[in-house]
Amino acid sequence: MKVVSFKEKIRAALRWKMALAAIGVFLLYDVNQSVANTPWTPLSSSPQDSSYVLPMRQYLSIRAYNIIKTTDLQVRNRDVGQPLIFRPNNGLGIGLGFTYKILALDLGFVIPASMRYRGDNPTTKFDLLSTLYGKKHVFDLTLQYYEGYDLANANTVFDGNPPQSALSMRSDISSIDLALSYLYVLNHDQFSFQASFLGDVIQRKSAGSVTLHGFAGLYGLSADSALVRHEFGNGLDRQAHITQVANLSTGTGIGYAHTFVLPRNFFITLSGAPLLMLNATLAEVNHPEFDDIEDTRFNMRLFTRNAVGYNAKRFYLIFNLIYDNFLVRAGEETRIDYAPLKMKLFFGYRIGKDL
Incomplete structure (x- = not known):
């Protein structure tokens, strides 16, 4: 029986993740494309309680938006407490979109x-x-590929005197995040996420719902050398010398969401869900004094989806935030956390003679 080495296992995992990312790039092509929100209606759909939710999908709605998306990586020693925070090179996206009946699409750069x-x-x-x-x-579908990270908290790690190389962008660090999450709204007759995140319906009265969650995801990180270069990382812990990470996660949980309808068509939506997940984590450590990491255990994922805005029959202005924090303990002292984040502000206008 052939014995597969640790490095072969982690490289195989990363190879097929990168292949999936390449397929996604081929299908979607534009690397700056933002397909942000699309409504989905089951074939057996029944109308919602009109005293709580007013549908507006019959009107063509056009909108302009700006958006920020990122996934920070935090690698830490549980005993030390000070993490290494790596951040990809992101910027502000802008774009246009529309909603009409069951279709919604945003495209930007x-x-x-x-x-x-x-x-x-x-x-x-x-x-x-x-x-x-x-x-x-x-x-929720996540497909992110980043190539180029910097050490965002270099000043803290190096006590206010970081070397210039620690402040530069590391183009050799790349990551892939592929995940699919599902949420079921129990009180779907009176509560609508679409009102707060698409603006294609109007929440007329305050309402909330218990939410049921399930998900599966893959995360991979690869670097040509240690996350903190050896000439500076030798005095740090094992986490500074990680060069490869592969993490498989799946889990479930229960959450709650509530929309507070305020006077004059304003609203606030708050939601959260603590999710239990099972993680299988592999990490390659490029230092002779430290062992590689291979660990399987239960961890936590914290998810929140929030919005605030104005939603009237003709105009709507909405800011929403989706934050997802995977808290991954790998081994007795290592934490490898990653957190996809999306913030979006959009202004929309509905077209219709009877509005």
């Missing part, structure tokens, strides 16, 4: 001048955080 880093080292991104909102069902 990232403003180059808004990128945090514009030096000589190349950076690449493919950034798809897409949500399909239905009356009962919500699907």
Whole structure:
């Protein structure tokens, strides 16, 4: 029986993740495309309680938006407490979109001048955080590929005197995040996520719902050398010398969401869900004094989906935030956390003679 080495296992895992990312890039093509929100209606759909939810999908709605998307990586020693925070080279995206009946689509691009880093080292991104909102069902699809990270808290790690190389963009660090999440809304007759995140219905009265969640995901990170270069990382812990990470996660949980309808068509939506997940984690450590990491255990994922805005029959202005924090304990002292984040502000106008 052939014995597969640790490095072969982690590289095989990363190879097929990268292949999936390549398929996604081929199908969607535009690396700065933002397909943000698409409603989904089951064939057996029944109308919602009109005293709570007013549908507006029969009207063509056009909108302009700006958006920020990212996934931070935090690697920490549980005993030390100070994490290494790595952040991809992101910027502000702008775009246009529309909603009509069961279709909603946003297309945009990232403003180059808004990128945090514009030096000589190349950076690449493919950034798809897409949500399909239905009356009962919500699907979140994540497909992110980043090439180019910097150590965001270098000043803290190096006690206020970081070397210049610790401040530069690391174009050799790349990551892939592929995940699918599902949410079921129990009180779907009176509560609507579509009102707060698409604006294609109007929440007329305050209402809330218990939500049921399930998900599966893959996360991979690869670097040509240690996350903190050896000439600076030798005095740090094992986490500074990680060069490869592969993490498989699946889990479930229960949450709650509530929309507070305020006077004059304003609203606030708050939701959260603590989710239990099973993680299988592999990490390669490029240092002779430290062992590689291979660990399987239960961890926590914290998910929140919030919005605030104005939603009237003709105009709507909405800000929403989706934050997802995977808290991954790998081994007795290592934490490898990653957190997809999407913030979006959009203004919409509905077209209809009877509005």
